[in-house]
Amino acid sequence: MQTKVLLDEGEMPKRWYNIQADLPRPMDPVLHPATGKPVTPDDLHAIFPMELIRQEVSTERYIDIPEEVREILTLWRPSPLYRAHRLERHLKTPAKIYFKWEGVSPPGSHKPNTAVPQAYYNRQEGIERLATETGAGQWGSSLAFATSLFEMECTVYMVRTSYEQKPYRKIMMQTYGAECLPSPTMQTNSGRAVLERDPDTPGSLGIAISEAVEDAATHENTNYALGSVLNHVCLHQTVIGQEAQAQLALEDAYPDVVIGCVGGGSNFAGLAFPFAGDKMTGRHPETEIIAVEPAACPTLTKGLYTYDFGDVAGLTPLMKMFTLGHDFVPPDIHAGGLRYHGAAPLVSRLARDGVVRATSYHQNEVFAAAVLFARTEGIIVAPEAAHAVKTAVDEALRCRETGEEKVILFNNSGHGHFDFSSYDAYFAGKLIDYEYPAELIKESLGRLPVVG
């Protein structure tokens, strides 16, 4: 009886899968916030390298992964596919539960799958320094890791409250040679403006994005990098799903159910898009693809599908996506990576078209599933990944009722080694299952930008 399905390094995907090739109609254009007209590559080139801009709008089905990127990805890839035998036995389910384990990357999540190519393409185009923002620290750590391997500089604007609550993340970035600053800082106009109004501000992801974009726009040889939402980020993550397909083929299996958690949407996209491609092109039309989100931030289940900004301050281009309104501030749940008002335009489109089904859970039931997982499979997952665990457990229990021997696959996107204060709060009964914040969302949706 086998626990892990492994691939050799030579079997790691050589191309990313671009789901834009298989959409029934093209993506809606991204709009310039000032003009309401589609943004041009030149608009974006102030902060992004041309190759990533090209990937953002490409409709080629496959895009080659550069050899130098592949070499670095082999530091942890192909990642193992696990069969969760012990969890299955505990649940007494006839279902087969598989998960892709992305916590094996050095920074501990799926994020380096895109941090490495982003650093690579920037360096290829002569960029020597990247600026970015980070909330809980997963993305900042991953970009710090990637830039260290390319001997680039990196500045991470970390939301001040997280910076103070999670000092280990800052030190991790420092170990990789990156600079990590509590945002807002006095080093940018947008940071100074906020601090003048409110010297004691806890900061926010919206402010940190503004600072990082301004940093990139105002410094020589410096670009901006984003860890989720954008098409090229989803693209880079598709190594996960492609590997899973090859690994399941070794088991003579194809999933009936594919599950991933959604914050910005990149880990979900990484696992699900190759299966969604099979579904849309009729090779496997019956696959159920489930996006799971927190009930406290129900973008896909309760949001609107419309044009909105990617950031709180309204500085980014407008994207067509499910959104709760760009100035909606989600309740302070422990899955910090899932506290985003929008969802990747590509993921939103698939949800809109019914290729993907969305569901949501409250955080106490999610942590209960995480603890069950730790005590059966041994792995302590991040609160974000725990949403996928909970969904897989519920699907497996449903199979126990119906007797169906479904193949369930979920993305275990990262470990919880920096999240034990959240587990502690759960054990202490201090986690609040926030009601769906209907009034707040309604207000925020009332302030959507007017387009066209």
Place this chain on the structure above:
Amino acid sequence: MQTKVLLDEGEMPKRWYNIQADLPRPMDPVLHPATGKPVTPDDLHAIFPMELIRQEVSTERYIDIPEEVREILTLWRPSPLYRAHRLERHLKTPAKIYFKWEGVSPPGSHKPNTAVPQAYYNRQEGIERLATETGAGQWGSSLAFATSLFEMECTVYMVRTSYEQKPYRKIMMQTYGAECLPSPTMQTNSGRAVLERDPDTPGSLGIAISEAVEDAATHENTNYALGSVLNHVCLHQTVIGQEAQAQLALEDAYPDVVIGCVGGGSNFAGLAFPFAGDKMTGRHPETEIIAVEPAACPTLTKGLYTYDFGDVAGLTPLMKMFTLGHDFVPPDIHAGGLRYHGAAPLVSRLARDGVVRATSYHQNEVFAAAVLFARTEGIIVAPEAAHAVKTAVDEALRCRETGEEKVILFNNSGHGHFDFSSYDAYFAGKLIDYEYPAELIKESLGRLPVVG
């Protein structure tokens, strides 16, 4: 160019390698502290299961790994063997640097390799609960992990100062369902006695051992478990070295230099013993096997080879080993797992006989090597493992001088995700390179027990 050498689960060792079979003369007996006579199995059976007592004194070359233990080990084993291409390039060395990566286990180190079989054998003999001590928390987390998989109870006495400084370790144990108590407690006679004398004591490993042993001796269906030093612990770790041999064979390589850090000695033993066996039996007589320890706790390099207690209080049997004196309290270095006054009797014997060479480093140079490793190979190692990294780097630099294309193999025994406060202290210039504490050691060695 390959980064990782992987084995299939079916290639995981089916037997542990017992180096006692290949020693030129048998081990000196372990002595009862009261009588000075060799301890009997019955003496030990109050707190250990018979099968582990049997393994402790066995001279069979191979001991079968039970199927149920192997099945759990596959949750992370065989662990990958890495070729450190990026580090080699940075060092411009002609040497080939390989490392075995034990940080992939769920608790993050090599410790579960023995925690799992120890829990298994205890449960086989009807034991329902284990008691143990832990310092920094690696061992306590690993035993909590193992007992959770066998649905046993577990109580961990954690040195109070560590309990307070590393709250995440306690929550990790709790997530696995174990009870973690700050030692000394009011729940044992030895704990109460200490607290009566000194209510504000920070605790010590010696006190915690006393509490765990007393707990096991005074509770029904409860045994004691130890995470290093003993022969059966070293035995269980030999999966590491056996896998490394199989993996290097796939590379058509055999190491010229084998390196591991030594605290109690178990991770070193795990990697080195199969190679030491080859060396002693003449198959590979030239292999250099290096045990590296902190200069602040120089057991193998500056200690005496004699009978001493395993614990500070002098409650354990007497073992023939290198020791700095059982009541030597090492300076407060950040590699907490290497702060032990003795070394495993088997490791000590090999050092005594010249099969193993010992060396030592100060902690700032060790952390500098760890940061270099993070920025080239991406992995952030525990301070203990960083000693092995430093030794490998120095061996590789020596090869750059001589032009030798040596094959260097080291054990990367665990990740540093709970050690960032130590990295922070290093970056802040706050790590002290303690002088060799000659006077303290001399005093402590003056209080060795008189035997025979």
